[in-house]
Amino acid sequence: MRPANSHNASIYQDRGLWGDAIRRFRGNQQALISLAILASLTGLSVLGPLIVPHSYEAIDKHQVWAPPLTDGHLLGTDALGRDLFARIILGLRISLLIGVVATLVSLVIGVGWGSIAGYLGGQVDSIMMRIVDAIYSLPFIFFVIILMTTFQRNFILIFLAIGAVEWLTMARIVRGQAVSLRQREFIEAARAIGMSSAPIIVRHIVPNLLGPVIVYSTLTIPGVILAESFLSFLGLGVQEPLTSLGVLIAQGAQDMEIAWWLLVFPSFVMVATLLSLNLVGDGLRDSLDPRATADA
Template identity: 45%
Template sequence: MFEILPADEKVQNEIVRPSISYWQDAWRRLKKNKLAIVSLIFIIIITIMAIAVPAMSKFDYRTNNLDISNQLPSAEHWFGTDHLGRDMFVRVMFGARYSLIIAFVASLLNFIIGILYGGISGYVGGTTDNLMMRVVDILYSIPMMIYVIIIMSIIGAGLFSIIIALAISYWLSMARIVRGEVLQLKQQEFVLAAKVLGASNWRILLRHLIPNCIGPIIVTLTLLIPQAIFTESFLSFIGLGLSAPRASWGTLASDAMQGLYVFPYQLLFPSLAICFTILAFNLLGDGLRDSLDPRMRR
C-alpha cells in the first residue's frame, strides 16, 4: 500500500531561498541603488569631517589673521581664506557641524511629535481627529518666518531658536502622513486580534500600528532633513541665524556676498556644500522609498 518516495520528491517542499527579514530585504534592494549608496557614503563622510576637521586642523575657525586675508585656494588653504584671514575649509566644515546639528535635532523632534500626534489622531478618529487636524491646518497657514521672529523676540537669536522654530512647523507633514497610514492599518485584522487579547490602546498604537508604518515615516524623515538644512541656511543668510563667531553654511554664504564679484570662491564652497548635501539626502530618500515599499519589488 505504500511506496518509497523518490529522493527528488523529498526535497520539492524544501525552502531553497533562505528566510530574510523585512529590513534585510530592504537593505538588499537599497544596495542595488547606486545613487542612494553613494549619497549615504557622502552623508557619512561629511558628518565625520564636520566633527574631525575643526578639531584636528591647525587653523582655528574664529582666529583672525589679516596678513593672509582673501587668499585664493592653495595647498595650505584648500578653500582659501575669508576677509578676516580665517581658513575657509575649516569654517565650511565647522558650518557643516551646526547645519547638520540643526537639521538632525529638528528632524528628531519632528519624528517624535509628528508620530504621536498623527498616530493619536488617526487611531481615535471621529471628533478628536477632526479637531486635531484643524489645528494642523491652522498651523500650516502661518508662515514659518512668523514663528522664527516671535521665538527670537522671546529668547533671542541663536541655535536654540532655529531648532524650536523648525520643530514647531516641520512636524505637520509627518503628522498627516502617520494619520493616513494609521487610518488604513487600524482596520486590519491584527488590530482586532490585539483588542480581543486585551491590549490597551496605547500598546496597539505604539507596538502594532506605528511599527507597521515605519517605512513611510523613515522616508518622510529623510526628505525633511534637506528641507531643514535649506531653511536654516536661508534664515542664517538673512541674518536670523547664528551669531559670530559661530557659523553655518548660511552665514558663510551671507558673509561672502560682500565680496562676491572680487572673491567668488568664498561663496562657491559653502553653496556647493549646501547643494551636494541636500542632493544626497534627496537621492537617499528616493532610494529608501523604493527599498522600503514592498510594491516596488521587481
Template identity: 65%
Template sequence: MSTPILAPGSREGAALMETAVRGRSLWDDARRRLLRNWGAVGGMIMLAVLVLVAIIGPHVVPFAYDQINKGDVWAAPLTGGHLLGADSLGRDLLARLLMGLRVSLAIGLIATLVSLVIGVAWGAVAGFVGGVVDEVMMRIVDVLYSLPFIFFVILLMVTFGSNIILIFIAIGAVEWLTMSRIVRGQTLSLKHKEFVEAARAAGLTQGSIIAKHIVPNLLGPVVVYVTLTIPAVILAESFLSFLGLGVQPPMASLGTLIAGGAQDMELAWWLLVFPSLTMVVTLMSFNFIGDGLRDAIDPKDR
C-alpha cells in the same frame, strides 16, 4: 545531469530546508533593493564621508573657525597655509566650512528628530482614536499650517532672543505638521487590520496598540520622509541664516557662509563657491538616499 538527492538528516538538507522555511522578510527585501540602487549607495557613502569630516575635521585643521589673522585677509586658496583661502578677517575658510557643515547637519538632525517625535505621536493618536479627537487635533494642525513660517521665527527671535536652540525649536515646530498628516493617513489604513483587531481582542489598551502595533508598522514611510526632511530643514536653516535670522557670528553654518560669500563674491569667489558646493553635495546625498529608500520600501515596485 541528475540533481543530487540530499538525505533528510544530512547537514546540507537541514540548511536548505531552513532557508526555504525562513524566506525573506520585508526589511531583508528592502535592504537588498536599496543596496542594488547605486545612487542610494553613493549617497550613503558620501554622507558618511561628510559626517566623518564634520566631526573630525575641525580638530585637524591648524586654524580655529573664529581665529582672526590680519595678515591673511582675502588670502586666495593654497596661499598662506589656507587650503581653501580666507575671508575678509583672515579667518580660514576650510575651518569655517567644516564647522558650518557640522552645525548644519546638527540642526538638520535635531530639528528632524523633534518633528519625528511630535509628528508620529500626534498623527498616530489622531488617526487611531478618530472621532472628535481626530477632528480637533487635525484642525490644530490646519491652524498652525496657516501661520507664516518666517513670521513664527521672527516672533520667537524677538521674544526670546537669537540663539541656535531657538532655530531647533522653530524649524522642528513647523516640520512636524506634514509628518503628522502622513502618519495619520497611514494609521487610518492600519487601524482596522487583523493584527490590530487581535490586539483589541487580547485586551490591550489604545496606548499599547499604538506603541506596539501601529507605530512599528509606520516605520517604512516615516524613514523615507525623515531622509527627505533633513535636507528641507538644512535649506530652511540656510534661508534663515541668509536673512540674518539664523546662526549668529562668529559661529558659522552653510547658510551664513553662503550669505557672506554672496556679498564678497566679486573680491573672493572662493567664499561662495566652496560652501555652495558643500551644500549641493550634502543635499544631493540625502535626496539620493531618500529616493532609494522610497523605491526599496514601496510595495508597488515589488
C-alpha cells in the same frame, strides 16, 4: 500548532520584507554613492578639526581675503583672515546638526500627534487635524520668526523653531497610515484581548509606520538645512563666531566680487550635502515602497 506556524511565518515574512528592502537599496548604485558621499561629509564635519591646522575663529589680519593655497590656507581666508576650510567644516557640522535635531523634534511630535489622531479617529481626529490645518495656514517663515523674536535668538531655539513647524507634514503622513492600520486584523486582535489604546499605538501602530517615517525623515533634513540657510540670509540664523553653511553662503554672496572662493566652496559643499541626502531618501523610498515589494 497551526497558529504557531502561522505566527512564525508572519515573522519570517516581515523579516523578508526588510531583507528585500535592504537588497533593493544595495542594488541602487546612485543611492549607495550618495550614502558614501554623505558619510564622508559627516566624518569630515566630526574629524575635520583634528586635521585642519587653523581654528575657525582665529583672526589673521595679514591674511585678509587670501586666495586658496596661500600660506597653508587650503581654501583661502575671509574678510577677517579666518581660514575658510576650518569654517566650512564647522558650518557643515552645525548645518547637519540642525537638520538632524530639528528632524528628530518634528519626528517625535509628528509621529505622536498623527498616530493618536489616526488611531482614535472620530471627534478627536477632527479636532487634532483642524489644529494642524490652523498652524499650516500661517506662513512658515512668519511662524519661525515669531518664535525666535519672542524667545530671543539662540543656538538651541533654531532647532526647536524649525522642528516645531516641520512636524505638521509628518503628522499628516502618519495620521493617514494610522487610519489604514487601525482596521487591520492584528489591531482587532489586540483590542479583543483587552489591550488599551496607548499600548496598541506604541506596540503596534508606531512600529508599522517605520517605513514611511524613515523615508520622510531623510527627505526632511535637506528642507531643514535650507530653512536655516534662508533664516541666515535674513540675519536670524547662527550667530558669530559660530557659523553654518547658510551663513557662509550669505557672507560669500556679499564678497563674491572680491573673493569668489567665499561663495563657491561653501555652495559646493551645500549642494553636495543636499543632493546626497535627497538621493539617499529617494533610494530608501524605492526600497521600502510596498508596491515594489508586491511586484518583486
